[in-house]
Amino acid sequence: MLSSDLTSVSVFLVSVVLCWRLWLFFRPREQHSLRSVAIVVLGDIGRSPRMMYHAQSFAELNFYTDIICYGGSAPIQTLTGPNLDIRYLPEPPRLHALPFLISAPFKVALQVFSIFWMLFITPNPPEFILVQNPPSIPTLAIVQLVAYMRGSKLIIDWHNLGYSILAMRFPRQGERHPLVRLAKWFEATFGRSAYAHLFVTRAMRDHLVKQWDLRGLKIVLHDRPPRTFKRTAPQGVHDLFAVHLKKSLDLQPSLKGFLPKYKPPQSSAFTATNASPDAQLQIDPIYSVADTPSLRQDRPALLMSSTSWTADEDFSILLDALCKYEASTSKKLAQALRGDHWQRPAAGQRVRCVSMWLEAEHYPLLLGAADLGVCLHASSSNLDLPMKVVDMFGCELPVCALQFDCLHELVKDGVNGLVFKDADQLAQQMEMLLSGFPRCPRLDELRANLKPVSSPSPHSPPHAPEEIWESWDEHWARVVRPIVLSDVRRNEG
Structure with a gap:
């Protein structure tokens, strides 16, 4: 009987200690x-x-x-x-068999x-x-x-x-x-x-x-790109296409005979050096430096569209626009997608579509090497903005974006990009922006407006804080840092 009582008392004491320890662990804390x-x-x-x-x-x-x-x-x-x-x-x-x-x-x-x-x-x-x-x-x-x-x-x-x-x-x-x-x-x-x-x-x-x-x-807190998202220099473009993406591009059947001839490592479909006999007369003089990669004048225009293949992106709009674009122009266009697959590739005489999954370090490089971005995001709530456009803007890549209610907070129509409502309008915008490629004055104007303005000079026109195109680090430090350190400042004061 005594043993039973001692056991009950022991169990009770252990339970009290455990409950107390749990309370100490989970109790609300002020500091x-x-x-x-x-x-x-x-x-x-x-x-x-x-x-x-x-x-x-x-x-x-x-x-x-x-x-x-x-x-x-x-x-x-x-x-x-x-x-x-x-x-x-x-x-x-994964319970796909169950409702x-x-x-x-x-x-x-x-x-x-x-x-x-x-x-x-x-x-x-x-x-x-x-x-x-x-x-x-x-x-x-x-x-x-x-x-x-x-x-x-x-x-x-x-x-x-x-x-x-x-x-x-x-x-x-x-x-x-x-x-x-x-x-x-x-x-x-x-x-x-x-x-x-x-x-x-x-x-x-x-x-x-x-x-x-x-x-x-x-x-x-608007989305903003990190500092790693920036315009890719010709050397980076060369390394990307002559080394990192070469194997993937060589396996694309739609690109056979489409891209200009190149001989890596001296040249790629988009870049060449003075040491490349086949491209010696095709180097863009603006970027040409002896023995270093430069952009080729005979390169195709590169259009980039990132996707997660969700229900709020209708890629049939882009497919239709590419078909209309091909019917109205003779300019070559290579269209790249960042995704798992491409449902209906458009493979005409002047337009090619390529789909590939990019490593994280290669994604900003490709954005920074592209000439035009396309966004097909249609917000389910009409209250969010597409992160893909933020990434493109960080790489100084102008965008054609599908219209929805609050898009104006990111894409300023005619300033840093163009806004379209259907495939016909998108095709017209591509034709207008890429006319005369690689000399495209209207495209260059849009790109110039994407230069970072995080530290305006005293003589620059005033900007509201949300209109300043900052990097993520600058934007976060200005918006979030004060609220997570506010109690520290109060305690230290």
């Missing part, structure tokens, strides 16, 4: 001894450039940065260092457990939790609870609206579908309160503040 942030991405981190740039900026600010995400694509090489850690969530099982109404709840349950576990095993509660939205379910509810239990400040980075993307699955009912209405309620309820809300557009900020009565700091 944190370590500058730290947990960045939650319910997606492939390698395909979430904005969140990778956030992580890099926090780490450079000497924050311990913990990224919780799914794997897949390789992250940018700069995401390394003693104060930065990437922890991958387990991949959910969406059964597989989706199972996937959500697994995500709930995985994210909770990852956030709870962090020994030091993060001072900030930065979450990407969408996806909204179940992420927003989890981070709200964890932020409360661990005393963290929650920052929601609004890329788009999750319910508007879900509505594309139900084209007949759209936002009237019961699941979409439930998703909208979930997103509005668990996204309403945060320490700070970051928005990719002013239109999104104004819409959500009015519709959902958001609480917390409300800040517009």
